[in-house]
Amino acid sequence: MRIPNHIGIIPxxxxxxxxxxxxxxxxxxxxxxxxxxxxxxxxxxxxIKEITYYGxxxxxxxxPREQIKAFTEACINSVNILLKEDAELLVVxxxxxxxxPKELLPYTTRRVFGKxxxxxxxxxxxxxxxxLEHLKRSKSVSNNITNQIQSCDVSKMDLIIxxxxxxxxxxxxxxQSIYSDFYIIEDYWPNFKEKHFYDAINWYDAQDITxxx
Amino acid sequence: MRIPNHIGIIPxxxxxxxxxxxxxxxxxxxxxxxxxxxxxxxxxxxxIKEITYYGxxxxxxxxPREQIKAFTEACINSVNILLKEDAELLVVxxxxxxxxPKELLPYTTRRVFGKxxxxxxxxxxxxxxxxLEHLKRSKSVSNNITNQIQSCDVSKMDLIIxxxxxxxxxxxxxxQSIYSDFYIIEDYWPNFKEKHFYDAINWYDAQDITxxx
Numbered sequence: 001m002r003i004p005n006h007i008g009i010i011p012x013x014x015x016x017x018x019x020x021x022x023x024x025x026x027x028x029x030x031x032x033x034x035x036x037x038x039x040x041x042x043x044x045x046x047x048i049k050e051i052t053y054y055g056x057x058x059x060x061x062x063x064p065r066e067q068i069k070a071f072t073e074a075c076i077n078s079v080n081i082l083l084k085e086d087a088e089l090l091v092v093x094x095x096x097x098x099x100x101p102k103e104l105l106p107y108t109t110r111r112v113f114g115k116x117x118x119x120x121x122x123x124x125x126x127x128x129x130x131x132l133e134h135l136k137r138s139k140s141v142s143n144n145i146t147n148q149i150q151s152c153d154v155s156k157m158d159l160i161i162x163x164x165x166x167x168x169x170x171x172x173x174x175x176q177s178i179y180s181d182f183y184i185i186e187d188y189w190p191n192f193k194e195k196h197f198y199d200a201i202n203w204y205d206a207q208d209i210t211x212x213x
Numbered sequence: 214m215r216i217p218n219h220i221g222i223i224p225x226x227x228x229x230x231x232x233x234x235x236x237x238x239x240x241x242x243x244x245x246x247x248x249x250x251x252x253x254x255x256x257x258x259x260x261i262k263e264i265t266y267y268g269x270x271x272x273x274x275x276x277p278r279e280q281i282k283a284f285t286e287a288c289i290n291s292v293n294i295l296l297k298e299d300a301e302l303l304v305v306x307x308x309x310x311x312x313x314p315k316e317l318l319p320y321t322t323r324r325v326f327g328k329x330x331x332x333x334x335x336x337x338x339x340x341x342x343x344x345l346e347h348l349k350r351s352k353s354v355s356n357n358i359t360n361q362i363q364s365c366d367v368s369k370m371d372l373i374i375x376x377x378x379x380x381x382x383x384x385x386x387x388x389q390s391i392y393s394d395f396y397i398i399e400d401y402w403p404n405f406k407e408k409h410f411y412d413a414i415n416w417y418d419a420q421d422i423t424x425x426x
Contacts, residue, residue: 083305129356135348136361143342148349166420167395174387178341181397182380207379 001210002205004158006050007043008180010172011035013188020188026070028190035159035192036078040085042197043118050119052154053078054172058127061099068099075124075146076103082122092151093125100125110153121154127170128171149175156180161200180208215418217371220256221387222392224248226279226377226401230332233326233401239283241403242290243320248405249291253298255410256331263332265367267289267385281312288337289316295335299327306338313338323366338412340420341384362388369393375412394420 018028035036036053043051055075061068082089088197091107093100131150138148146152151173157180160172165186168179183200186191223291224245249266256264270290274281295302304320306313317337342409344363351361359365364386372394373385380398396413400406 041347129358132345132348132358132388133356134383136351138349142345145342145345168393169391169395171391175390178382178384178387180381182382 003046003201004048004204006052006155006157006159006176007048008052008054008157008160008172010054010160010162010164010170011189012162012166014071014166014190015017017188017190024066026064026067027069029070030073031078031190033074033081035189037081037085038192038194039197040041040082040087040118040120041069041193044086046201048118052121052157052173052176053123054170055093055122055124055126056095057123057129057171058097058099058125059171061125062098062140065137072099072101075122076101076128079104079107079122083113083171086117087120087121088116088118089122091121091122091124092154094127094130095125097125119155123151123173126151126171128174132174142211146175146196151176158166159183159199159200159204161185163187163192165195191193216259216414217261217417219368219370219372219389220250220261220361221265221267221370221373221390222252223267223373223375223377223383224402225375225379225383226274227403229377230401230403237279239277239280241401242280242283242287244403245292246287246294248317248402250294250298251405251407253295253300253331253333254294255407257299259414261331263334265334265336265370265386265389268306268335268337268339270309270336270384271310271312271338271343272311272384274338285312285314288335289314289419292317292320292335295333299330300333301325301329301331302333302335302339303366304335305367307338307343308338309342310338315376332368336364336386338368338393339364339384345387348395357386363391372396372413372417374398374410376400377403390422 014028014032015025056071090110091104134150135148157176160180161183162184185196218320227245228238228243250333303323304317347363370389373393374396376398398409
């Protein structure tokens, strides 16, 4: 079976899930924490080498204040939970903005927890503009763009899985997503089921690799 | 009805279509020319403002010589056909490489044909690396990335339609595809049918816009 090296996760639909339950929008984010750990465990079992969670973006910080508070807390809690696992953790995002949570500053260079193993990247206060703008400060003459962006420690993604039915990248790592296969799950992220993950993995196995050829 | 301003077209599956017909791989490209004009006419009818065809890429020029000849000719012919329409044509690609067809050099700045109207962009010998590398030469302090890449005359795409079943961007305009909705058609491009286009348009109408919010 062809297993992706690196999976990107767009955990969308938290607010719509909350609305469907008759809850306030922001209360959806907390219910997105457990699925993150479940997914990590499944990836570990399958020997996935790297996983990237799309936490929140600079765009998202234009949302109402109570939502910002809720998704920021959910990101902090998610990272704290993963610290107890065997993982090599990296938080990627614009630390110079006040929206970046101070609690996550220690993880903005990659750190090994437990026995290490899977690379786990967490995008927090991330922005594709911030990511690409870094190229303007690059002194390198190489055309290896991947090494000259802010998110240079995140490798190319083989498979992107998006929950919540939308078929778009919404600014998720424009360089690392160049050749990614893109799998959509209609269910909202808080409704995460093992089956979602295995459906995506099986679908990926049936795709061919061309890398633009 | 919510009509996209700008549609990106990934006309994939030419070679697989040819193989299915028992033809040589390269003979599929010629059969991709008529669909391009048909699609243009449908966009015109609907009042679409801009359309971008993914012609061929620098990656593609690593293919066998007879394929390179065939897809280069198909691109030249497609552009020549569109010159007879009311359109504002632009060819975008790396003109400094010998793989860029000289016949298309006159169209690398936008030119108006007939009564003008729809912007039609054609990516020819395009490369996402070439596109983004331009940022390294930018003197601007603005974070408006879109104005500082090689393809700056191509606006953000609202809808991307890909033929041939693959669910990936394959290096198609990484900046302009950031917020695009992505619609996949299983049929190969030479099997283009009006229904494909209207299915995509109707699907797009049912999506909501968030622009990362």
